[in-house]
Amino acid sequence: MANISVKNIPDDLYERLKAVAESNRRSLNSEIIVCIEKAVATRRIDLEETLRSARQIREWTADYPIDDEQFSRAKTEGRP
Numbered sequence: 001m002a003n004i005s006v007k008n009i010p011d012d013l014y015e016r017l018k019a020v021a022e023s024n025r026r027s028l029n030s031e032i033i034v035c036i037e038k039a040v041a042t043r044r045i046d047l048e049e050t051l052r053s054a055r056q057i058r059e060w061t062a063d064y065p066i067d068d069e070q071f072s073r074a075k076t077e078g079r080p
Helices: 011-023 028-040 047-060 068-076
Strands: none
Touching (some): 011 028
16 A cells, blocks of 8 residues: 655644544544545445525526626636
8 A cells, every 4th residue: 555644733623633533532543544545536426406405596596697797707707
């Protein structure tokens, strides 16, 4: 198995990891592996749920049309 060193972990993150590992009865190393596995796991998308959600958003926003210029302006507003 490969080894990885992680440097400069913020103290608060380290303490949270340690606490979660303890509550899960895992070593800190095992908890970090579980966190990495969850972060990189392939997530299957439920196409029907995604389409249902998109249709609902479209329905909610139907009375608020926006053109490309307004959209571009909204995206860049507040950015340097």
